[in-house]
Amino acid sequence: MATECEFSKELNAFIDEWKAKPGNLIMILHRVQEEQGYISKEAAMEVADRTGNPLARVYGTMSFYHFFKTIKPGKNKISVCLGTACYLKGGQDLFDEAKSLLGLAATEITTSDGLFSVEPVRCIGCCGLAPVLSVNGDVYGKLTKDQIDGIIAKYR
Numbered sequence: 001m002a003t004e005c006e007f008s009k010e011l012n013a014f015i016d017e018w019k020a021k022p023g024n025l026i027m028i029l030h031r032v033q034e035e036q037g038y039i040s041k042e043a044a045m046e047v048a049d050r051t052g053n054p055l056a057r058v059y060g061t062m063s064f065y066h067f068f069k070t071i072k073p074g075k076n077k078i079s080v081c082l083g084t085a086c087y088l089k090g091g092q093d094l095f096d097e098a099k100s101l102l103g104l105a106a107t108e109i110t111t112s113d114g115l116f117s118v119e120p121v122r123c124i125g126c127c128g129l130a131p132v133l134s135v136n137g138d139v140y141g142k143l144t145k146d147q148i149d150g151i152i153a154k155y156r
């Protein structure tokens with residue numbers, strides 16, 4: 001049975017094109033996440049339904065590949081680098097400070113107003129600027145934790 005889930009015309013066409021092809025699940029899940037920023041329960045059910053896969057298989061694929069997100073990201077995505085260079089220069093402090101300033105508990109990623117999400121990421125290729133974080137792709141480097149408040153304020 002079809003589920004309630006709003007995919008764009010393009011995404012629907014992509015699913016129709018790929019639904020019978022081998023390796024389709026990963027391709028389709030990638031496109032869903034690209035369009036929606038994450039894969040909601042409803043979207044996973046829709047993909048299972050449309051591709052003829054059991055829902056458990058769709059979730060199995062999503063959890064195997066850490067790339068797939070099941071929680072809706074905030075409007076502003078704060079990615080704190082915890083790669084080796086950044087970690088050694090205090091990346092974890094930046095991460096903790098960002099979460100604390102936004103009132104996020106240890107297990108929470110997105111603020112209740114949906115404005116911000118904070119996630120750890122692997123090396124983003126700016127090790128010379130360690131420690132770094134990015135907000136919606138804008139990179140901030142050589143940071144100290146007292147700068148985080150000002151950075152967040154720019155996106156409010």
Ligand code: FES
Pocket residue numbers: 081082083084085086087122123124125126127128130132
């Ligand atoms: S380790 Fe953080 S940018 Fe490379």
